[in-house]
Amino acid sequence: MDPPAAKRSRGSPAGPEERDAGAGAARGRGRPEALLDLSAKRVAESWAFEQVEERFSRVPEPVQKRIVFWSFPRSEREICMYSSLGYQPPEGEQDARVPFTRGLHLLQSGAVDRVLQVGFHLSGNVREPAAPGEPEHLYHVSISFDRCKITSVSCGCDNRDLFYCAHVVALSLYRIRHARQVELRLPISETLSQMNRDQLQKFVQYLISAHHTEVLPTAQRLADEILLLGSEINLVHGAPDPTAGAGIEDANCWHLDEEQIQEQVKQLLSNGGYYGASQQLRSMFSKVREMLRMRDSNGARMLILMTEQFLQDPRLALWRQQGAGMTDKCRQLWDELGALWVCVILSPHCKPEERAGWLQLLGTWDKLDVCPLEEGNYSFDGPSLQPTMAPSPGSEEQEEGEVAATGSRHTVFGRALQAGDLHWEDSHLQRILAGDSYSPSLTGTMGSDKSAFDPQGRPLWLGEPFPTACARVDTLRAHGYPRQALRLAGAIINTLRLQRRHQLESYKQQKKDSGPEKRKVAYQHVPVPGSPGESYLALALEVALLGLGQQRALPEGLYAQDKVVRNEEQLLALLEEVDLDERLVQVLRKQAGLLLEGGPFSGFGEVLFRESVPMHTCARYLFTALLPHDPDLAYRLALRAMRLPVLETALPVGEPHPTPLDSIPSNRFPRWFILGHLETRQCELASAMLTAAKGDPKWLHVVLGSIQQNIHSPALLFKLAQDACKTATPAGAPPDSTLLGIALELGLQVMRMTLNTMTWRRREMVRWLVSCATEIGPQALMNIMQNWYSLFTPVEAATIVAVTGTTHATLMRLQLDTARREELWACARTLALQCAMKDPQNCALPALTLCEKNHAAFEAAYQIVLDAAAGGLGHAHLFTVARYMEHRGLPLRAYKLATLALAQLSIAFNQDSHPAVNDVLWACSLSHSLGRHELSAIVPLIIRSIHCAPMLSDILRRWTLSAPGLGPLGARRAAKPLGADRAPLCQLLDAAVAAYITTSHSRLTHISPRHYGDFIEFLGKARETFLLAPDGHLQFAQFLENLKQTYKGKKKLMLLVRERFG
DSSP: OOOOOOOOOOSSSOOHHHHOTTHHHHHHTTOOOOHHHHHHHHHHHHOOHHHHHHHOSOOOHHHHHHHHHHTSOOOHHHHHHTTSSSOOOOTTOOOTTSHHHHHHHHHHTTOEEEEEEETTEEEEEEEEOOSTTSOOEEEEEEEEEETTEEEEEEETTOOOOSSOOHHHHHHHHHHHHTGGGSEEEOOHHHHHHTOOHHHHHHHHHHHHHHTHHHHHHHHHHHHHHHHSTTSHHHHSSSOOOTTSOOOTTSOOOOOOOHHHHHHHHHHHHHTTTSHHHHHHHHHHHHHHHHHHHTTOTHHHHHHHHHHHHHHTOHHHHHHHHHTOOOOHHHHHHHHHHHHHHHHHHTOTTOOHHHHHHHHHHHHHHHTOTTSOBTTSOTTOOSOOOOOOOOOOTTOHHHHHHHHHHHOSOOBTTHHHHHHTTOOSOOHHHHHHHHOTTOOHHHHSOTTTTGGGBOTTSOBOOOSSOHHHHHHHHHHHHHTTOHHHHHHHHHHHHHHHHHHHHHHHHHHHHHHTOOOOOOOOOOOOSSEETTEEEEEHHHHHHHHHHHHHTBOOBOOSSHHHHHHHHHHHHHHHHHHHTSOOOHHHHHHHHHHHHHHHTOGGGBTTSSOOOTTBOOOHHHHHHHHHHHTTTOHHHHHHHHHHHTOOHHHHHHSOTTOOOSSTTSOOOTTTSTTOTTHHHHHHHHHHHHHHHHHHTTTOHHHHHHHHHHHHHHOOOHHHHHHHHHHHHHHHSOTTSOOOHHHHHHHHHHHHHHHHHTTTSOOTTHHHHHHHHHHHHHHHOHHHHHHHHHTGGGTOOHHHIIIIIHHHHTSHHHHHHHTOOHHHHHHHHHHHHHHHHHHHHHOHHHHHHHHHHHTTTOHHHHHHHHHHHHHHHHTTOOHHHHHHHHHHHHHTTOHHHHHHHHHHHHHHOOBOTTOTTOTTHHHHHHHHHHHHHHBHHHHHHHHHHHHHHBOOHHHHHHHHHHHHHSOOBBSTTOOSBOSSOOOTTSTTHHHHHHHHHHHHHHHHHHHHHTOOGGGHHHHHHHHHHHHHHHTTSTTHHHHHHHHHHHHHHHTTTOHHHHHHHHHHHO
16 A cells, blocks of 8 residues: 555644755745755655665765755654654643653743754754753763664753653754854864874874763773784774765664664553553553554554563562452553554554564563463353354454454453454455445446445445454554545445344345435535535444444453443434434434344344343434434433343242342453443433323333333432432422322332331331322322331331321321321321331331320220230330330329239349439339339339349338328328338348348359458448348348358458458
8 A cells, every 4th residue: 555644643833844954944934945955955855875885985075965955854753753742732822841842942932052963963062051050061962863864862961751852853853943153064074084094093082082981991992903904893994984874775764763762661551550550551542543644664563662661560460469459550551561562563654574573572572371361251261252243244254253353361461462364455455445436337247346445336345344444544543544434434334234134134024124315414514525415424333323323242351341331321422412313314214214124133123132232322323313203213222221130030029139228249240340320321211201102191101111121229219219209290380190100110110129128228218108108198108108008117117108198297297187097097097006016126116106086996906915925025216115114194004014024024133324224213113103002012023133132222221211002093191101111112132131132142153352352341231131120230240150150261361351341
């Protein structure tokens, strides 16, 4: 292929036509360039000076000077490219950080002086202003060049960076813009050849004298070798001259600091977790693309250096050892690296030996164990399941060969290695790229080339799979062939169109059904040459829909799946920015119809395989775009896309979601890493349809059926219900009753699905369901109350549904009359009683509270509590209900429940901090206030249930402080308090004394010296209780004597007892 002229990407620096010194001046004076300058330009661009000297025995000095003069680069664009890392400041602005901008400022400020060109070597001084109060810096800069390329640079600033420093830029721009002011000399060897012996000796001695500290050892070593007749230096003809230019065999390329590039990439990879490192590496990749676009051989050279450092990243071995995927940022960098290698290998103008060298390198890298796989999953060992384009005529055999060649292990360099077998010599491809008017009439053999054109005579490209053809387009753009890339892209789109047509015809033949009449695209924007009535914008929309709507398998590996989703969303985001006019709408309608009729080739067809990528995101865009123009088609397309076969085949009909409030866990479907994301997109599509169908009962019920059939995540169903309810009840407008009913139905479905799996979100769901039913009306609220068994737990029904449904705010919202309000209350009370019977432990108190205003219901709830007490209702719940009864002014019922609770209670001798202590003291206080009869009845229960001596003594003292009440309400009291030595308190006193004795022996069994003080205090409390009896002091003295005899071995403790109690 004959490549066109390279395109320049930067607009600020001047090009060669603007900066040709001398030529511009001649043209400015209206005179043509001299033939000597024209010839010297061509020679300086293409020939090494050594080749000129070998070709001609004698080259006149004027000719030599013109060749040397024109050998320096004439364009500032290359200088700019090699002095900035892909940074483009905003239009009209300049960034002082960029070396090119800094060098330009130095040049304009007059900082460059003493510029001298000796042959192919340029030198000069650059003065850079310093900070205030400091002296300015002087840098000596030298540049070597050959054939209009800078081959090496040196600067006194010692700036270690990827590209040229500002001082090199300043000197280079000075030479380009002020070439006539630069003193020019021939190569130093030419000057030396004109000197005699004395002059040469003087020259050498002056040179050594001027730089004796630097060159004296070298000068002496060279002198010794020259004086030695058989030395190597005397066997070589001539001597090297650094100012004479490059040799014939020397590579002709711009200077690139390989060591610095490797060091920079290594450092950036080590900081891979930082955003700035990834951005800089992307800038380096952009620089490679810029070099490729300029046909600069350093593009591939720089890419090789970067690849070597990428493969030496120590994280690769770690990720492989752990079987884990690399980070997203790193994976994106590897993707760009692989894509760049495809562009390099497919270069239309590279030499065969260059391509062979690159392929050899890629083959070596591809075999490395640490080389990342294209799908980004080290632990995957199965066959690759890459989504492929539907087979096209003549491409089946090539695709089979491609799959066989790649095998199961496909690295990031796999596509570049495959590209090594591709070429650009195909005559049909050459004609496609050559011009826009290529048609069958131009080939001269229309019959043989019929398969290379579509029925409209537009060229097709059937030679290879779709991804490979797209790689060709990217390669053409990367190497500076934008028009050719556009032509090939048009041929690929035509091919996809034809394949779609063949697929539809094949499918229709199988169904024996004729398809609808096809519409033609008539959108006019940027016409496609040779295709009347078509535009590139319409082609772009069509090919996007063709690709997005293809039925394709979900790839292996987390990163590969994430990339599928990300690329699809990025493409749809671009489509959403396009304003759809009437012609583009026709394209949409046509493609939507074809997608619905596409059979197994379409992701919207009737047959959808389990492993296919879902169409939810694409369908949402199509639904939104088509709805204003063709609602019926929009709904049919969106409803067809609601399917998610991987869940339909994995979950039998009627089986609840395994994790109710989350999407299906990834370990259930190990290949579907992004299943949760896909379910969310499915929910968003359903929400869009529900919102659009507001006010249309027909479509609302159809969408509801699709949601119930295809969405299996309760969390997403609940979100849909909330969205539908919010949409149905806009502020300042009447609600949509149909949409409200659908929201309620979805909420009821969520309740049924999550009934047996309690989660923290259930309370939120239940409250929302009650509010939604309230929005619909009292009948809906009573329906959920009457059918609570299948929707709620007893606790939820009694504490949330019944209570929230009868609050003042709810009743005001419903605006019910007295009869309907009483009906709602009766329904709530019935619900509460049913819940109390099913779960009295948690629902008895809410039921009593709800039934307070209805005597019959309250009595029924109280009886449920009594029955539950006999069935094992815990003492804590009985005490709670008993306190409630006292608060309601029913002390006898409270006393009854308290005695039932005490009958179930047991407090050991060492449980003086038991949770029920306060409840026991409250029950004792209640019985004391009711009267002597109730007090006498509760004493045996206290003695039987409580064995803790401090508690018994505390109760005894409380009862002896005041007289007990004399009736059921304790309205009158006895004349004086009860004595501890008389019934009924004498029994409690005996129990307290016995408890102290038992507890003392128990504590002394395992007592330690650090607890002696506590035990002495305990005996003090025991003595106070003993003294309540008439002969208490004698009993306590006998008790102490018994302790002294029994535990006489604990001498220190007994000494403390004697000191305290005698």
